Amino acid sequence: RYIMTAASEGGICFWEVVGDDEGASLIAHQLNGSYGSSPSIAVSKDGKYFATGSMEKNMHLWDVHETLESAQQQSAETGHTSDVNSVACSPDGTTVLSASTDSSIRLWSLETGKMLGEPIIHAHCTSAGYSPDGKFIISAGGSNVCIWDVDTRQVVKTLACGENTKIDGTPYTYDGRYIVAYSDEEGRIYTWDSQSGEAMGNSGDTFEPG
Numbered sequence: 001r002y003i004m005t006a007a008s009e010g011g012i013c014f015w016e017v018v019g020d021d022e023g024a025s026l027i028a029h030q031l032n033g034s035y036g037s038s039p040s041i042a043v044s045k046d047g048k049y050f051a052t053g054s055m056e057k058n059m060h061l062w063d064v065h066e067t068l069e070s071a072q073q074q075s076a077e078t079g080h081t082s083d084v085n086s087v088a089c090s091p092d093g094t095t096v097l098s099a100s101t102d103s104s105i106r107l108w109s110l111e112t113g114k115m116l117g118e119p120i121i122h123a124h125c126t127s128a129g130y131s132p133d134g135k136f137i138i139s140a141g142g143s144n145v146c147i148w149d150v151d152t153r154q155v156v157k158t159l160a161c162g163e164n165t166k167i168d169g170t171p172y173t174y175d176g177r178y179i180v181a182y183s184d185e186e187g188r189i190y191t192w193d194s195q196s197g198e199a200m201g202n203s204g205d206t207f208e209p210g
Contacts, residue, residue, distance in 0.1 A: 002064070004050060006041050012052060040086050045093040049110050053084035059098035059106075061113050079106055079115055086127040090150075091134040099128035105139055105148075120153050122146055127169045131194070132176040140167040145181050145190075157197045161190050 003015040040053035052060045057080045082102035089096045095116060099105045104119040105128045120137065122128075128139040136156065137148040145159040145167060161167055161181060165188070170181040172194060181190040191200040 002047075004041050004043065006052060012041075040084075042087045042089045042096060044089045044096075044110055045091060048093075049089075049096075051087040051089065051096045051098070051110075053087045053098060055083045057082060057084065057100070057102075059084050059087055059096070059108065061096070061108070061110070079119075080104065086125075086129070088129040090130050091132060097128055097130070097137060099125045099139060101125065103141070105137065118153065120148055126167065129171055131172050132174065138170055138172060138179060140170040140181060143167060145170045145179065145192075147179075147194075159190075159192055159197055159199075161188075 001017050003017065005013050005015065007013075041050060043050045048064055050062050050064060052062070054060060058078055059080070080098065080100040080102050082100050084098045084100045086099040087096060089110065094110060096108050096110050097105055098108065099122075101124065103121055103123045103125055105122060105125060106119045107116045108114065109116055120139070122139045122141040122144075125139055125141040128137055130137060130150075131147075135150055137150055139146050139148065143161050143163060143165040145161065146155050147157040147159075148154065149156050159179070159181070161183070165183050166185050167181045167190075168184045170179060172179055177194055178200070179192045179194050182188070183190075192198060193200065
């Protein structure tokens with residue numbers, strides 16, 4: 001029923017899908033509040049909450065239904081000392097992570113908004129996310145991709161892309177079998193087997209940055 005969009009200049013819009021397949025339309029709900037630029041949005045699995053990253057060093061949590069009523073932010077979680085450029089909700093819908101260029105990845109309770117445990121440290125972190133089963137966190141920073149155990153916060157594998165490569169993002173595939181990393185600067189995509197960490201045959205292929 002809903003689509004969310006975030007613009008680099010700071011606008012967040014909540015779109016409500018109204019009507020049937022043949023005559024659907026979108027109603028826009030512009031969100032109010034001083035939350036700065038928001039390059040990243042994540043929605044909880046149950047659709048009750050969503051999180052946004054902020055160039056003002058905050059991670060904002062929102063309640064979907066309350067947001068439709070008031071269009072006001074529910075909470076702004078602090079702790080980072082630099083831009084929050086990536087947010088992701090866990091598959092079980094209990095936590096949300098925020099990754100920042102301050103080299104930290106922080107985990108928060110979706111229900112209370114409180115930070116959970118100590119942050120994970122990954123130098124020059126540009127993005128982070130969960131594995132499909134929620135057991136691991138994957139992060140990109142500099143030329144490295146790291147896989148972390150969620151429970152212990154310890155690194156399980158480090159995947160190197162090249163000495164001077166700047167990795168911009170690194171998602172898992174939907175089935176969790178592969179890890180994909182991309183560099184907009186170089187126009188390259190790197191892929192690995194998520195279990196063995198072995199690079200796939202097409203790893204390092206080029207693409208046209210768009």
